[in-house]
Structure formats: structure tokens, C-alpha cells
Amino acid sequence: xxxxxxxxxxxxxxxxxxxxxxxxxxxxxxxxxxxxxxxxxxxxxxxxxxxxxxxxxxxxxxxxxxxxxxxxxxxxxxxxxxxxxxxxxxxxxxxxxxxxxxxxxxxxxxxxxxxxxxxxxxxxxxxxxxxxxxxxxxxxxxxxxxxxxxxxxxxxxxxxxxxxxxxxxxxxxxxxxxxxxxxxxxxxxxxxxxxxxxxxxxxxxxxxxxxxxxxxxxxxxxxxxxxxxxxxxxxxxxxxxxxxxxxxxxxxxxxxxxxxxxxxxxxxxxxxxxxxxxxxxxxxxxxxxxxxxxxxxxxxxxxxxxxxxxxxxxxxxxxxxxxxxxxxxxxxxxxxxxxxxxxxxxxxxxxxxxxxxxxxxxxxxxxxxxxxxxxxxxxxxxxxxxxxxxxxxxxxxxxxxxxxxxxxxxxxxxxxxxxxxxxxxxxxxxxxxxxxxxxxxxxxxxxxxxxxxxxxxxxxxxxxxxxxxxxxxxxxxxxxxxxxxxxxx
Numbered sequence: 001x002x003x004x005x006x007x008x009x010x011x012x013x014x015x016x017x018x019x020x021x022x023x024x025x026x027x028x029x030x031x032x033x034x035x036x037x038x039x040x041x042x043x044x045x046x047x048x049x050x051x052x053x054x055x056x057x058x059x060x061x062x063x064x065x066x067x068x069x070x071x072x073x074x075x076x077x078x079x080x081x082x083x084x085x086x087x088x089x090x091x092x093x094x095x096x097x098x099x100x101x102x103x104x105x106x107x108x109x110x111x112x113x114x115x116x117x118x119x120x121x122x123x124x125x126x127x128x129x130x131x132x133x134x135x136x137x138x139x140x141x142x143x144x145x146x147x148x149x150x151x152x153x154x155x156x157x158x159x160x161x162x163x164x165x166x167x168x169x170x171x172x173x174x175x176x177x178x179x180x181x182x183x184x185x186x187x188x189x190x191x192x193x194x195x196x197x198x199x200x201x202x203x204x205x206x207x208x209x210x211x212x213x214x215x216x217x218x219x220x221x222x223x224x225x226x227x228x229x230x231x232x233x234x235x236x237x238x239x240x241x242x243x244x245x246x247x248x249x250x251x252x253x254x255x256x257x258x259x260x261x262x263x264x265x266x267x268x269x270x271x272x273x274x275x276x277x278x279x280x281x282x283x284x285x286x287x288x289x290x291x292x293x294x295x296x297x298x299x300x301x302x303x304x305x306x307x308x309x310x311x312x313x314x315x316x317x318x319x320x321x322x323x324x325x326x327x328x329x330x331x332x333x334x335x336x337x338x339x340x341x342x343x344x345x346x347x348x349x350x351x352x353x354x355x356x357x358x359x360x361x362x363x364x365x366x367x368x369x370x371x372x373x374x375x376x377x378x379x380x381x382x383x384x385x386x387x388x389x390x391x392x393x394x395x396x397x398x399x400x401x402x403x404x405x406x407x408x409x410x411x412x413x414x415x416x417x418x419x420x421x422x423x424x425x426x427x428x429x430x431x432x433x434x435x436x437x438x439x440x441x442x443x444x445x446x447x448x449x450x451x452x453x454x455x456x457x458x459x460x461x462x463x464x465x466x467x468x469x470x471x472x473x474x475x476x477x478x479x480x481x482x483x484x485x486x487x488x489x
Contacts, residue, residue, distance in 0.1 A: 004023070004024060005023075005024055005069055005070075005071040005445060006021055006022065006023055006024075006029070006063075006067045006068070006069065006070045006071070007021075007022045007024075007070065007071065007072045007073070007074065007438055007441035007442060007445065008020070008021055008022075008060060008063060008070050008072070008073045008074075008441070009022065009073075009074050009075075009076065009434040009437045009438050009441065010056050010073065010074070010075045010076070010163065011076055011241070011431070011433055011434045011437070012052065012075060012076065012077035012078065012159070012160075012163065012241075013077075013078055013241070013265075014047075014078045014265060015035055015036065015037070015265075016033060016034075016035055016036075017033065017034055017035075017036055017052050017055060017056065018031060018032065018033040018431075018434065019031065019032045019033070019055075019056055019059035019060060019063065020431060020434045020438070021063045021067055021070070022438045022441070022442075024442065024445075025456060026435065026438055026439070026442060026453075026456050026457050028430065028431065028434075029067065030063060030066065030067070031431075032055075032059035032062065032063070034052075034055045036048045036051055036052050036055075038097050038099070039051075041094040042093075042094055044093070044094050044096050044097075044100065045096065045097045045099060045100040046094045046095050046096055046097055047081065047095050047097055047159075049095050049162075049163075053163065053166060056163075057223075057226075057227060060073070060227050060229070061226070061227045061228055064227055064228035064229055065228060068228070068230075069229075069230045069233070070229055070230070070233060071230065071232065071233055071234070071445045072215075072233065072234050072235070072236060072441040072442075072444045072445045073167065073219070073233065073234070073235045073236070073441065074212075074235070074236045074238070074239070074437040074438065074440050074441040074444075075160045075163045075164055075235070075236070075238040075239075075437070076160065076238065076239050076240070076241050076244040076433055076434065076436070076437040077159045077160045077163065077238070077240070077241060078159070078241055079098075079133075079177070079180050079181075079240055079241065079242070080098035080129075080132065080133045080134070080135055080138075080180075080181070080182075081095060081096075081097075081098060081135070081158070081159040082135045082138065082139065082156055082157065082158050082159070083095055083156070083157045083158075083159070083162045084139075084142065084150065084153040084155075084156060084157075085153070085154060085155045085156075085157055085162075086152045086153065086154055087152075087154045089155075089165070089169075092149060092150065092152045092153050093142055093146075093149070093150075095159075095162075096132065096138060096142070097132070098131055098132045098133045098135075098138065099131055099132075100131060100132050101131060102131065102132060102137070102138075102141050103141060103144070103145065106137075106140065106141055106144060107128070107137065109144075110137050110140045111128070113140075113198065114183075114194070114195050114198055117284070118283045118284060120183060120195065121278065121283050121284070121288070122277070122278060122283055123186070123193065123194065124136075124182075124183045124184070124185065124186065124187070124193050124195060125181075125185075125187050125277065125278060125288050125289035125297070126181045126182065126183045126288055127181065127284075127285065127286050127287065127288050128348075129181060129286070129348075129349060130346055130347060130348045130349050131346075133181065134181055134182065134183050135158075135182040135183070135184065136182050136183030136184045136193075136195045136196070136199065137183065139156065139199055139201060140199060143199065153201070153204060154204060155171060155204050155205075155206060156201050156204050156205055156206075157171055157206070158173075158177040158178065158238075159177070159238075160174075160177060160237075160238025160239060160240070161173065161174070161177070161216065161237065161238050163238070164216040164217070164235045164236070164237065164238050165216075167217075167219050167220065167223065167235045168216055168217030168218060168219060168220060168235050169217065169220055170216050170217030171206055171216075172206065172210050172214075172216045172237040172238070173205055173206040173207055173208075173209055173210065173237075174209055174210050174211065174212045174214075174237040174238060174239065175209045175211075175212075175291040175292070175293070175294075175295045176212060176239050176240035176243035176244075176290065176291055176292065176293055177238070177239075177240045178205065178209075178291070179289070179290055179291025179295075180240050180242070180243070180290050180291070181288050181290075183195045183196075184196045184201075184205065185291070187276075187277070187289060187291070187297055188277070190295075191207065192205055192207060209295060210237050211237065211293070212236060212237050212238060212239040212243075212293050212440045213236055213237075213293075213439070213440035213441075213443035213444055213449070213450060214236065214237050214444065215234040215235070215236060215237070215444050216234075216235050216236060216237045216238065217234065217235060218231070218232065218233065218234050218235075219233045219234070219235060234444055234445075236437075236440045236441055236444045237440075239293060239436065239437055239440055240290075241433045242262055242266075242268045242270065242290065242300075242433075243290060243291075243292060243293055243298075243436070244293075244432075244433045244434070244435075244436030244437045244440075245260065245262045245268075245402065245403075245432040245433045245436055246260050246262075246270050246272075246292065246293075246298065246436065247292075247293050247436035247439055247440075247450060248429065248432070248435060248436055248439065248457065248459060249400060249459065250272060250292060250293070250294070250450075251439075251450055251451060251453070251454040252454065252458075252459050253398070256272040256273040257273045257393060257394035257397050257398070258271070258272070258273070258393070258397050258398045258399070258400060259271045259388055259391055259393050259397050259398070259399045259400070260400050260402070261384065261387075261388065261399055261400065261401045261402070261405075262402055262403050262432070263305060263306065263401065263402070263403035263404050263405035263406065264306045264403045264404050264405075265304060265306040265307050266302055266303070266304055266305070266306065266307075267302065267303050267304070267305035267306065267380075267383075267384060267387065267405070268300060268301075268302050269300065269301045269302075269384070269387040269388050269390075269391050270290065270298050270299070270300050270391070271298065271299045271300075271391035271392070271393040271397070272292065272296070272298050272299075273299075273393050273394060273397070274289075274297075274298070274299020274300075274391045274392050274393055275299070275392050276289065276297045276299070277289075277297075282390075285353075285390065286301060286302065286303070286349060286350060286351065286353060287299070287300070287301050287390050287391075288300055288301075293436075293440070293450065299391045299392065299393075300391070301351065301387040301388075301390045301391055302349075302350070302387070303343065303344070303349060303350030303351055303383055303387060304344070304345065304346055304349065304350065305380050305383060305384065305405065306404055306405070307345065307346075308341075308343060308344065308345055308357075308380070309376065309380060309405075311345055312341055312372070312376050313373075313376065316341075316365055316366065316369060316372035316373070316376065317369050317372065317373065318369045320369040320370070320373075322373055322408070323370065323373055323374075323409070323410060324409050325409045325410065325413075326409060326410045326413045326414070326467065327370065327374060327410070328469075330370050330371055330373075330374035331374055331378070331469065331472075332471075333371055333374070334371060334374050334375050334378060334475070335471040335474075335475050337361050337364055338360060338361060338478070339359075339360055339361035339364050339365050339371060339372075339375045340359070340360040340361070340375055340378075340379060340478075340479055340482055341359060341360075341365070341372070341375050341376045341378075341379045342355050342356070342357060342358045342359070342360065342379065342479075342482060342483055343355050343357060343379065343383060343483065344356070344357055345357045350383060351383050351386035351387050351390070352383070352386070352480070352483035352484075354483065354484055355482075355483035355484070360482060373410070374410070377408065377410040377411045377414055378414060378475065378479070379479065380405070380411055381411055381414035381415045381418055382418065382476045382479050382480070384411075384415050385415065385418045385419060385476070386480075388419065395420075396420045396422075396423055397423065398423060398425055398461075399415075399419060399423050399424050399425065400425050400426075400427045400459075400461060401415075401424065401425070401426055401427060402427040402429055402432045403432065406426055406427065412424065412426065412464060413464070413466070413467055414469070414472070416464045416465070416466035416467070417466045417467050417468070417469045417472055418472065418473075418476065419466070421466055422463055422466075424463070424464040424466070425461040425462060425463050425464065426461065426462045426464060427459060427460075427461050428459070428460040428461070428462070429459055435457075439453050442456070
């Protein structure tokens with residue numbers, strides 16, 4: 001394609017929404033962002049889709065006036081969110097937040113209906129996650145809460161594709177979202193799972209799968225005119241945010257013996273080379289598989305590291321800034337007094353699901369912000385190591401750290417000290433999630449595959465020198481023991 005063009009990426013996070021503008025060489029030229037909180041609709045805790053999409057349309061119109069033509073839009077969104085649409089394409093229920101508490105007893109009923117938690121994990125590569133983070137379970141809850149209303153459902157549409165539908169009027173299904181701890185996909189059979197069949201929604205998912213870089217449809221003519229977009233502007237099929245971050249590394253690290261440690265509200269460790277399927281001793285743990293943009297299984301572990309960091313930083317930091325570098329003196333104090341910040345604020349989740357959020361030597365931590373930060377970073381690094389090891393990649397894989405914790409100096413050095421020498425690398429990728437989505441938009445415009453697009457970019461990584469920290473391993477062992485001792489049976 002001889003003409004210059006631009007693409008827009010809508011990065012639809014749980015709280016922060018961004019619209020980023022890329023040129024054909026995958027360089028960020030401009031961005032707009034805004035924060036949205038959850039709202040209540042009809043007694044449901046919901047994502048503010050209407051407000052967020054009004055911002056998206058406003059941002060696209062602004063960018064279209066400055067950069068033309070915008071030939072493709074790609075949506076990448078947080079996970080675990082679905083919509084139920086009727087025959088006319090209207091919402092049957094509001095867009096329920098995955099942070100909503102399920103009704104008492106329904107999780108047990110769900111497990112009884114579909115063969116038990118362990119059998120479900122083995123069949124669908126999906127562990128039981130808290131709240132409504134498993135979409136199949138969320139659908140089950142809506143069916144039980146209001147069966148008559150649910151009967152109006154003609155299609156189940158996941159969040160990236162629903163946002164694309166609002167722009168195009170067209171529907172789609174792609175691998176990265178339905179293959180992310182939903183209970184709804186049979187990895188071995190490459191089809192909707194027995195849970196999807198049992199819920200009566202298998203035919204409503206819109207299979208077969210389409211690639212994230214395919215066009216879901218053109219922007220509706222009247223909307224394109226209102227926003228200043230060309231008639232031929234397409235919206236791609238969308239992509240789950242963690243898988244969007246992974247896509248550039250899949251293209252550049254063809255061997256697959258690496259782990260992407262994507263950090264933010266959720267810390268997500270993804271290993272394309274992880275052993276498939278789940279081993280028997282992995283069942284019952286928060287270990288699962290995603291489907292990559294190419295429809296291949298990716299071993300994955302998660303914990304809400306960013307959420308825990310934000311909570312405890314506010315509670316313990318006393319308004320102090322987080323240290324930029326590792327403080328050896330504070331570490332020694334932590335080791336000597338046995339202080340610890342234990343997970344988890346989200347019971348039943350993460351690498352230590354029996355643990356409950358608590359402070360060990362609370363009086364010391366509450367009185368000394370520097371000591372508290374050191375203990376917090378230690379706990380997060382130990383959780384990250386557990387998550388990385390659970391992906392069972394190669395014995396000494398490269399671990400690429402991107403996202404918010406990449407700039408947390410103490411955390412990355414502690415993780416480097418806990419992992420095999422030379423394994424931790426810092427990635428220079430700016431807006432990694434949006435960048436992965438931008439690749440899909442480029443492919444849609446130019447009619448190429450992501451592997452063709454790989455020549456357009458590089459990923460610079462910096463290996464991290466691991467410090468020697470006496471007493472670190474002993475502390476890590478004690479931390480793990482405390483997570484069990486202070487947890488619920």
C-alpha cells in the first residue's frame with residue numbers, strides 16, 4: 001500500500017481507557033485517556049460502557065481531524081467480561097463487572113452441574129477463580145438469577161467484539177478471549193466446551209473462530225461520517241489485553257522458551273513453551289491456559305499484584321514515594337524482624353490461595369514506611385517467582401518484564417535475585433498491550449499476517465544483573481509457610 005495511513009487502538013482497561021494513534025510503522029503519534037469507575041445498573045455492578053464509548057468516539061473524532069486517514073481501529077480489553085444480546089442486538093442484561101460477588105451457593109451448584117472443579121479444570125484448562133472472573137460461571141449466575149430474561153439471549157458476545165459491534169453492527173468470535181479462563185472452550189477439540197453445551201449457549205457464541213487481525217466489519221457509514229473516518233475504515237475482531245501484550249514476543253521469540261511477565265493490576269505470567277495439558281498435580285491451582293492470537297495454548301498464571309501494591313502502598317506508605325532502588329539496609333531489617341505483607345486481598349486467588357491479606361509485625365510496618373515498602377516488594381517478588389515457576393517453561397527461560405512493575409527498581413532486582421542468573425530482562429516496549437493490538441490493525445489494513453508485520457519493529461531488552469542478597473531464600477521459604485499458616489483451611 002503506497003499511501004500513508006494511520007490506525008487507532010482502543011485499550012479498554014478496567015479503570016483506564018486509552019485511544020492511541022499509530023502510523024504505518026507502528027509508532028505512537030498521539031493518545032487520549034480517561035478514567036472510568038464502575039456504575040450500578042438494575043442492581044448489577046457494571047462497567048460504564050456507555051460513558052467509555054462516548055469518550056472513545058470523542059477521541060477518535062479529535063484524532064481524525066489531525067491524522068487522516070485512520071483506516072483501522074483495534075479494540076483490546078480487560079478480560080472476563082461478556083454481553084448477552086437479543087435477536088435485535090440489544091443488551092438483555094447490563095454489562096456485569098467481573099468484580100461482582102456471586103450469589104451464595106451458586107459456585108457449588110455450578111461445579112455439581114458440570115462435574116466438579118477439578119474435572120472442569122482438566123477439560124477446559126480453567127481454574128475456579130473468585131468473583132465472576134470465569135465468564136461461564138457468570139453466565140450460569142445470570143441464568144439462575146433471571147431465567148426468563150436470559151431466555152431472550154440470542155448471542156453471547158465478549159467485550160472486545162461487543163465494542164466492535166457498537167462500531168460496525170457486525171459480530172465475531174476470536175480465540176484470545178474465549179480461550180481465557182472462561183470454561184467455554186474445549187482446547188483439545190477446538191470447539192465450544194461441554195459447559196457451553198450444558199448452558200445452552202454453544203450455538204450462541206458465533207463459532208468458528210476468526211483471527212484477531214481479521215476485519216470484524218467496516219465502521220457504520222453514519223458513524224464514520226460523524227467521526228471523520230473514511231468509508232473503508234475497518235474494526236478488527238479484537239484481542240484480549242494479555243494476549244495483545246504477548247503477540248510481539250511470539251513474533252520475535254520463535255522458539256517459545258520464554259515467559260512474558262506482564263505486570264499491572266493483574267500480574268500475568270505467560271509461557272508459550274509451557275507443558276500442555278495441565279498435569280495432575282497442577283489441578284486445583286491457579287494455573288491455566290490461554291489461547292494465543294494464533295489459537296495455540298499458552299500456559300498462564302495470574303495474581304493481582306498491582307492491586308495489592310496500590311492498596312498496601314496507600315495504607316503503609318504514609319504519603320511517601322516508593323523507593324527508586326533497592327535498600328539493602330531495609331531488607332536486612334525485614335529479614336531480622338520477620339515482617340511480611342501477606343497476600344491476598346482477593347481470597348482464593350493467586351499463587352497462595354489459602355492466604356489472607358495480613359501484616360506480620362504490623363506495628364513495625366505501620367511505623368516505618370521504608371521498611372513497609374521493602375516488605376511489600378519482597379512479597380510481590382516472591383509471588384512472581386511462584387507464578388513464573390508454575391508455567392514450567394524451559395529450565396532457564398528468558399523472562400521479559402513489561403508493564404507497571406518494570407519501573408519498580410526494588411521489585412525487578414529482588415525477582416532477578418530469586419530467579420536463575422541472567423534470566424530477567426527488562427523490555428523497552430511502550431504501551432505493550434496497545435502495540436500488540438496495533439499489529440493486528442496494521443495487518444487488517446495491509447492484508448498481511450502478523451509474521452509479515454514482524455519486520456516493522458524490534459524489541460530492545462536489557463538483561464538485569466542479579467544482586468546477591470544473603471537471607472533472601474530463607475525469607476522466601478518463611479513467607480510461603482506464613483501464607484499457609486495465616487490462611488483459611
